Structure formats: C-alpha cells, structure tokens
Amino acid sequence: MRPLPDALQDELRAALRQALRGVPPRGDVHDLLGRLGLHGLEIAPAAGGLGLGLSYGVVVAEELGRVAACDTYRSGCLAAETGPAAAAGVAAGARPPATAPPPAGGALVRARIRQAAYLVGLAAGAHDLAVRRSGERHQFGRPIAAFQATGFALAADLVRIEEVRLLTAYAAWLADRDAAGSPDSAAAQPRAWPPADGEPDLAAIQALAAAAEAATGVTRRALHLHGTYGLTGDAAIQHYYRLAGTEATRWGQPAALWRAAGHRRLASAPDTEHTTAVLAAAGKGER
Amino acid sequence: MDFGFDSHQSRLRARVRAVLATPGVRRAIDDLAAGAGEPDERPLYRAIGAAGVLAPDWPAEFGGLDGGPMSVAVVAEELSRAGVPDTLHINTVQIVGSVLRAIGTADQQRRWLPRFAGGERFACVLYTEPEAGSDLAALTTRAEPVPGGYRVSGTKIYSLKAALCDVALAAVRTGDPASRYDGITLVLIDLHAPGVRATRIPSLADEHFHRVDLDAVFVPESDVLGAPGAGWAALTTALAMERTGLDYALKAARWYDTARGGLTPGDAADSLADLGRHGASADAARLLAWAALARLEEDRFDPVFAAMAKLHTSESAAAVAEWGAALRGAATAPTTGPARCLESAWREAPGLTISAGVSEVMLELIAGSLSGSAR
Numbered sequence: 262m263r264p265l266p267d268a269l270q271d272e273l274r275a276a277l278r279q280a281l282r283g284v285p286p287r288g289d290v291h292d293l294l295g296r297l298g299l300h301g302l303e304i305a306p307a308a309g310g311l312g313l314g315l316s317y318g319v320v321v322a323e324e325l326g327r328v329a330a331c332d333t334y335r336s337g338c339l340a341a342e343t344g345p346a347a348a349a350g351v352a353a354g355a356r357p358p359a360t361a362p363p364p365a366g367g368a369l370v371r372a373r374i375r376q377a378a379y380l381v382g383l384a385a386g387a388h389d390l391a392v393r394r395s396g397e398r399h400q401f402g403r404p405i406a407a408f409q410a411t412g413f414a415l416a417a418d419l420v421r422i423e424e425v426r427l428l429t430a431y432a433a434w435l436a437d438r439d440a441a442g443s444p445d446s447a448a449a450q451p452r453a454w455p456p457a458d459g460e461p462d463l464a465a466i467q468a469l470a471a472a473a474e475a476a477t478g479v480t481r482r483a484l485h486l487h488g489t490y491g492l493t494g495d496a497a498i499q500h501y502y503r504l505a506g507t508e509a510t511r512w513g514q515p516a517a518l519w520r521a522a523g524h525r526r527l528a529s530a531p532d533t534e535h536t537t538a539v540l541a542a543a544g545k546g547e548r
Numbered sequence: 549m550d551f552g553f554d555s556h557q558s559r560l561r562a563r564v565r566a567v568l569a570t571p572g573v574r575r576a577i578d579d580l581a582a583g584a585g586e587p588d589e590r591p592l593y594r595a596i597g598a599a600g601v602l603a604p605d606w607p608a609e610f611g612g613l614d615g616g617p618m619s620v621a622v623v624a625e626e627l628s629r630a631g632v633p634d635t636l637h638i639n640t641v642q643i644v645g646s647v648l649r650a651i652g653t654a655d656q657q658r659r660w661l662p663r664f665a666g667g668e669r670f671a672c673v674l675y676t677e678p679e680a681g682s683d684l685a686a687l688t689t690r691a692e693p694v695p696g697g698y699r700v701s702g703t704k705i706y707s708l709k710a711a712l713c714d715v716a717l718a719a720v721r722t723g724d725p726a727s728r729y730d731g732i733t734l735v736l737i738d739l740h741a742p743g744v745r746a747t748r749i750p751s752l753a754d755e756h757f758h759r760v761d762l763d764a765v766f767v768p769e770s771d772v773l774g775a776p777g778a779g780w781a782a783l784t785t786a787l788a789m790e791r792t793g794l795d796y797a798l799k800a801a802r803w804y805d806t807a808r809g810g811l812t813p814g815d816a817a818d819s820l821a822d823l824g825r826h827g828a829s830a831d832a833a834r835l836l837a838w839a840a841l842a843r844l845e846e847d848r849f850d851p852v853f854a855a856m857a858k859l860h861t862s863e864s865a866a867a868v869a870e871w872g873a874a875l876r877g878a879a880t881a882p883t884t885g886p887a888r889c890l891e892s893a894w895r896e897a898p899g900l901t902i903s904a905g906v907s908e909v910m911l912e913l914i915a916g917s918l919s920g921s922a923r
Contacts, residue, residue, distance in 0.1 A: 412915030427835040456831035467828035522824030542813035
C-alpha cells in the first residue's frame with residue numbers, strides 16, 4: 262500500500278507539464294505526444310508500445326486536460342484496443358479515426374477511467390487559473406482571494422479535485438491489477454474491505470461521474486472568479502468551461518452513471534434473499 | 549500508486565480478525581451492544597490488548613508490532629468492522645500515545661506506553677476550556693511551580709471518556725498569562741489524584757462529555773511532557789497529525805454499509821443515485837485517509853493535505869449519516885438493528901465536523917496555502 266505517485270509517475274508528469282507549457286487551449290498535441298513517444302504508452306510492447314498500463318495513462322490524460330488540449334491520446338488508446346494491427350499503427354503515431362463505435366466491456370471501463378483523468382485535469386487547470394486570477398483581481402483594496410467567500414470556494418474545489426484524482430487513480434490501479442491477473446498468493450490472504458468493492462467497473466463509473474461533476478462545477482466557478490473578462494474570446498478559462506461541458510457526458514451522463522453505480526452497490530451487498538428482493542425492486546434495466 | 553495491502557499487512561489483518569473472533573472478545577463486543585446508556589469498553593480493550601494488536605505501529609518494547617502508520621489503518625478497519633467503539637482507543641493510543649512517543653522521556657514512555665498498548669490503562673485529553681474552545685491559545689488553566697513539580701488549577705470541558713480514564717494529557721499555562729503562545733506546557737495528570745473532579749455533561753451523541761475541575765492538583769516534574777513553556781508547538785503538531793481522517797472515513801464506510809444493508813424493496817428504486825454518490829464519497833474518504841497515512845509513513849507529513857483529509861472525511865461521514873437518517877426517519881429512537889446504528893450515527897454526525905479541527909478552520913488552512921501562487 263502506497264497511495265502516492267511512484268517515481269515514474271512523477272517523472273512522466275513533470276516531463277509532460279514541461280513539454281505542454283505554452284500549448285494554447287484546444288491546441289492539437291498529436292505530433293508533440295509523438296515526439297515524446299507517448300502514443301504507445303499503454304500499448305503492449307509486442308505492438309510497439311511501452312506496455313505501462315492505465316496507472317500511467319491517467320497521468321498523461323490528466324496533464325492533457327490541465328492544458329485543455331484537443332488530444333488524440335484517449336481515442337488512440339481506444340482504437341488500439343480493437344486489434345494488434347490498429348495498436349501498432351497508433352503506437353507508431355498514426356492518427357486514430359475521428360469516429361469509432363462505442364466501446365463495451367473492458368475497453369469501456371478503461372475509456373471511462375482515462376476520461377475521468379482528463380476531466381480531473383480540466384478541473385485542475387481551471388482551478389490554477391482561478392487561483393492566479395483571484396490573487397490579481399482586487400475589491401475593497403484587497404485581492405479577492407483574501408476574502409473567505411472566495412478562498413473557501415477555491416479550497417473546497419481543491420479538495421474536490423484531490424478526491425476525484427484519487428478515485429481515478431484507484432480505478433486505474435484496479436483495472437491494471439485485473440488485467441495482470443491475481444497472483445495465487447493473493448487468494449490465500451484475508452479479503453479486505455476494498456473501496457468500490459474491489460470492482461474496476463464500479464470504480465470507473467463512480468470516478469467518471471464524480472469527475473464529470475467536478476469538472477463542470479470547478480470550471481464554472483473558475484470562470485466566475487475571472488469576472489466578465491472570463492467570458493471573452495481572449496480568456497483561456499472559457500475554453501475549459503466549454504470543454505468540460507462537452508467532455509463530461511462522453512461515456513454516460515452523470516445522473517445515469519450514479520444510478521448504475523448504485524445498482525452495482527446493491528448487487529455486491531451480501532447475497533441474501535432480502536438483497537435479491539431489493540435488487541429486483543431496483544429494476545433490472547440498469548446497466 | 550499502490551492501493552494493495554502487502555503480505556505483512558494482510559497477515560496483520562488475519563491476526564486481528566482471529567483476535568476479534570475469539571469467544572472472550574466476541575462476548576465483550578456483544579455485551580457492549582446489548583447494554584443501555586454509554587458503555588464501559590475497558591473490558592473489551594483489555595481482551596484485545598492482551599493479544600498485542602492495539603498499537604501496531606509502536607516498537608515491540610512498548611507493546612507494539614514495529615509496523616508503520618499504515619498498519620494502524622489495518623487494525624482500525626478491522627476493529628470498526630467488528631463493531632468495536634473507537635474513542636478510547638483513539639484517545640489512548642493514537643493521540644496521547646503518539647504525543648508520548650514524540651516528546652516523552654524514556655522513563656515516561658516505559659511507564660505508560662506498554663500499559664496503553666495492552667489495554668490496561670486509558671488516557672484522554674484535556675485541552676478545551678469554557679473560554680477556550682477552538683482557540684486553544686486562549687487557555688487559562690494555571691500550573692504554579694511548587695517544590696518537585698506544579699500545582700494545577702482550572703477547568704477543562706468536553707472531554708470524552710474522562711470518567712473511564714486513568715491519566716489525561718493536559719495543556720496548561722506555566723508562563724505569562726498575557727502571552728498567547730509562550731508558556732503553554734503539556735503535562736500528564738493522574739485522574740485519580742486528589743483535587744480532580746469529573747462531572748458528566750450530557751451530549752446529543754451516545755458518548756457524553758465531561759467537565760474536569762482541577763483544584764491544586766499536584767503534577768510531579770516527571771509528568772511534564774517536553775520542555776516547560778514549549779507546549780504550543782507540540783500541541784499544534786499533535787493536532788495536525790491526528791488529521792489523517794481515518795476514523796471519520798471508517799465511520800462513513802460503516803454507516804454506508806449499514807444503510808445499504810437496511811434498504812427495503814420499497815426504497816430501492818428511489819435510492820440508486822444516492823447509493824452511488826454516498827458510496828463514492830465514502831470510498832474517497834478512505835483513499836484520502838490512506839494517502840495522509842502514507843505521507844506520515846514516509847515522513848512527508850503535509851498539514852494542508854491533512855486538513856483536506858479531515859475536512860473531506862468528516863463531511864462525508866456526516867452526509868452519509870444524514871442520508872441514513874432520511875431513509876428511516878431518525879426521530880423514532882429504535883432499539884435494535886441497522887435502524888439503531890443509523891439513528892445513533894445521525895446524533896453523532898454533527899460532532900465530526902467540529903472535533904479535531906472544525907471544517908471552517910480546515911478551509912482556512914487550505915485557502916491559505918493557495919494565496920498568491922498557483923499550486
């Protein structure tokens with residue numbers, strides 16, 4: 262147990278942040294990611310990738326969201342899951358197709374986790390802009406950040422971002438663990454009391470629902486703290502707001518995701534006659 | 549990031565489960581649940597303490613298992629799941645024990661730590677005063693120097709479990725009363741000593757508070773913790789280190805499981821989104837507490853992250869309790885089953901966002917770290 266970034270995650274984040282500095286909002290970063298050799302980060306070495314897993318992929322997706330990039334990383338990873346040929350192409354730097362059939366199964370779980378990470382990045386990037394801006398704008402002779410009404414809102418948003426970042430990292434870790442298969446020794450250990458009942462599917466759904474709401478809420482507050490300037494075409498913050506709106510619902514609306522998460526919680530409660538009756542009443546149509 | 553418990557931690561978990569499953573411990577837990585009013589958990593803690601698992605992060609010479617802060621999470625999770633009340637354990641081992649380990653002399657540590665770890669002696673804290681609540685720098689309890697030690701006089705309030713405890717960690721003033729931060733000293737007060745009087749203050753929650761009046765209570769020099777007058781820094785460090793949020797996160801998880809288990813077919817369809825939301829926030833609470841503990845384990849304690857963990861975990865637990873009460877209606881005072889647990893949780897919830905750092909102070913700490921620069 263070490264729920265802190267490892268050395269490679271720290272290095273990856275620092276390198277990306279450096280490389281993405283100066284990229285304008287909604288900038289195309291396909292070639293830049295290619296020069297960094299990151300298109301194949303999650304793709305198996307046999308197909309020319311690095312085989313590093315989603316726990317590193319979420320670092321990439323978050324940093325892309327932080328600069329509000331229009332990336333091909335998420336769609337590339339998804340395209341690569343359709344087969345070895347597509348994977349090799351993506352790893353070699355080919356642009357993924359603009360449209361693709363909606364994913365299902367494990368591909369949907371992983372797409373949701375990457376999406377959650379991108380939304381965490383959008384929220385974190387917008388929050389950075391809001392902190393800077395509210396330190397510069399003055400009212401009643403003080404920076405607006407010095408007022409509790411502003412400072413507390415920014416503090417609460419920071420907690421929200423950290424919450425969703427951890428939910429996303431945990432979902433990625435569960436998905437990687439399941440992909441690797443459990444070692445035999447794990448079966449002999451006492452079952453813990455894992456968050457999300459240890460299910461990557463549930464962990465992905467709740468991370469995405471929470472990230473979607475955090476991104477729309479945090480970007481709106483961040484824009485608000487910019488004042489009218491934030492609405493103008495010159496302001497970076499309005500791009501975060503727009504992107505949060507379109508990206509929040511890509512793999513399910515938050516309201517539907519929360520219901521789906523709730524249904525899975527019921528399904529994983531201790532299996533009794535009572536539980537079965539509750540589940541039946543909750544509706545079988547939920548997914 | 550690694551969210552998996554290693555084999556050492558899993559063995560500890562198995563060991564704690566085995567201890568909690570022994571007939572003597574099981575019976576003590578059942579006795580507590582069956583009793584009316586505020587229970588006396590000391591027999592239960594004696595039974596668990598005899599097995600040596602109450603202070604897993606302490607050195608073996610003090611009755612511990614030489615584990616790190618993460619081992620505390622393993623033990624606390626298992627105690628919580630088994631329905632063991634946490635206040636005596638937290639106060640004795642995690643709060644007073646930790647302060648003793650940080651600034652106690654070798655003699656003080658030898659005298660108290662093994663008995664705390666063994667569940668033989670219990671400790672509480674005496675910080676708050678009638679005129680010094682969240683603002684501890686305003687405390688006025690005086691310690692007058694006398695040959696061989698001090699005579700302590702004053703009134704402390706809102707102490708939990710004081711009537712069951714043997715010793716208290718108290719913050720008292722040894723220096724100039726005009727100074728707010730200088731001259732505060734931490735001392736151990738023998739609660740059985742002449743001049744100590746504890747009276748009950750009824751609480752909304754199941755656990756009542758105590759007012760502890762100290763009338764010229766003698767405290768020998770050997771019971772002064774750290775340098776006289778330098779207690780403020782030790783106190784603020786101790787308060788911040790308590791803020792991993794672990795105990796609040798475990799309450800959120802336990803109450804969530806209770807509410808989920810108590811749902812009826814009639815509730816189910818209306819409760820799906822709430823089940824999802826509160827489940828996620830209880831999960832996030834535990835992840836934040838683990839992350840705060842991991843920082844402690846690597847000596848990377850970060851007071852701002854700790855404030856975030858305290859704020860999130862306590863607010864999440866309170867929100868889960870509110871949801872649980874709304875499912876059944878809390879006003880009926882049920883006597884059994886999940887409904888009793890949820891009704892009790894609902895009365896406990898408001899205290900969570902007040903104790904160990906009120907939510908607004910946590911927000912102030914976090915906001916203060918933001919000002920001026922982007923993080």
